[in-house]
Amino acid sequence: MATVISKPILINGKEIKNRILMPPLVCFNWADDDGFQTVDRQRHYGLRAEGGTGLIIIEAAAVSKEGRLATSQLGIWKDEHIPQFAKIAQKCHQEGTKVILQIVHAGMKSVGDKVLVPSPIEENNTKDNSTQYIPMTLEDIEKVKEDFINGAIRAKKAGLDGVEIHGAHSYLLNQFTSPLINKRDDLYGGSMENRFRLPLEIVSAIRIACGQDFIIGYRFGVNDPTFVEDKYLAQELEKAGVDILNVSNGIGIKNLDVPKDFPFSFITYMGVEIRKAVNIPVACVFGIRVPKEAEYLLENDLIDMVAVGRALLADPNWTNKAIKGEDVNLCYHCKPRCKYSVDGHTCPWFKTLNF
Structure with a gap:
């Protein structure tokens, strides 16, 4: 039973077999303090590949140990990390799924x-009063660029199809692009062009280092005071x-008017709007749990790919079921947060996976 979901799409000349994308979903407490997995990610992502997902984005891997978002986060800051990603690549490719990190x-x-922070920050923006926040020097910025480039090179050596650079969710690159956080007065701050300089330099350098056939994705945070700036950044990227x-939320957007008849979240709407500004595929995300929601977005030509997150954690076979018209395991949207953000083994659906 063919559906609009099953229609292939080309990304940088590589055919993705359908329009479902698994966004990066960090499984906290599934890695040790040195960036190595403690739970088998080949199995975790392999199940979603077996379930038909067209493109899988492996959860956030830190490009440096000092830049981790958690102590239990996967790492890509040294060559010893490569094998754990090579196993994921091998399994996903066996299932005809493209996979990036x-x-x-x-x-x-x-x-x-x-x-490290882009510039001195106000106390109410800090996460911990005991932490020392150090404004980055130009040398620090060069080091971060090298870390991103080397992380991408390692991903390529692992046999992955590409990388997604994280520029959303208030992380470093998002902090640089946002005038709410970035108060620098040099070539990396102030004007719109200067604030956007670091992510653009990283993208350009990865393209040179990894070649023309390497997929470069960007997790785009709509985060500036005006949507005009967001569209400009998208075009420059x-x-x-x-x-x-892969469009998501960023820092401080307050003035985005979502039409009353738009049936999804404002985050989904941001993806729909950013798509109008560029000529490359765009994915939208947020709270899409059942196939009819993905079908609506695709059938109405609102988006190129639909990122199905927690629903794919609840049901690894979500994509195949969607294409066949079968019922899917419905994510419970556990409160106060997804069980995978603490330990995936406590997800109500985990026991069905024979993990």
Whole structure:
């Protein structure tokens, strides 16, 4: 039973077999303090590949130990991390699924006693009064760029199809692009062009280092005071070499008017609107749990790919079931937060996985 979900799409010349994307969903407490998995990610992502998902974005991997968003986060800051991702790539490719790795530096949200930030920050923006927040020098910025580049090179060596650069959710690159956080007065702050400089330089450098056939995605945080600036950044990312935008929330947007008849969240709407500004595929996300919701977005040509997150945690076979018209396991949207954000084994559906 063919549906609009099953229609292939090209991303940088690589055919993705359908329009369902698994966004990066960090499984906290599934890795040790040195960035190595303690729970088998080949099995975790392999189940979603077996379930038909077209493109999988592996959860955020830290490009440096000092830039981790959690002590139990996967790492890609040294060559010894490569094998754990190579196993994921091998399994996903066996199922005809393309797979890329999200790479991140958490900036002011990093764990540790001393944390690098774009510029001095106000107390109400800090996560912990005991943490020392250190404004980045130009040398620090160069080091971060190298860390992102090296992380992408390691992803390529692992056999992955590409990387997604994390520029949303108030992490470092999002902090640089946002005038609410970035108060620098040099070439990386102030004007819109200066605030956008770091992510654009990283994209351009990864394209050179990893070649033309390597997918570069960007987790795009709609985060500026005006949507006009967001659209400009999206266009500049496309020019720099980004192949797909995965649109989510960022910092401080207050003035986005969502039409009353739009049936999904404002985060989903942001993806729909950003798509109008670029000529590369765009994915939208947030709270899409059942196939009819993905079908609506695709059938009405509102988006290129639909990112199905928690629903794919609840049902690894979500994509195949959606294509066949079968009922899916319905995510319970556990409160106060998804069980996978603490330990996936406590998800109500986990016991069905034979993990």
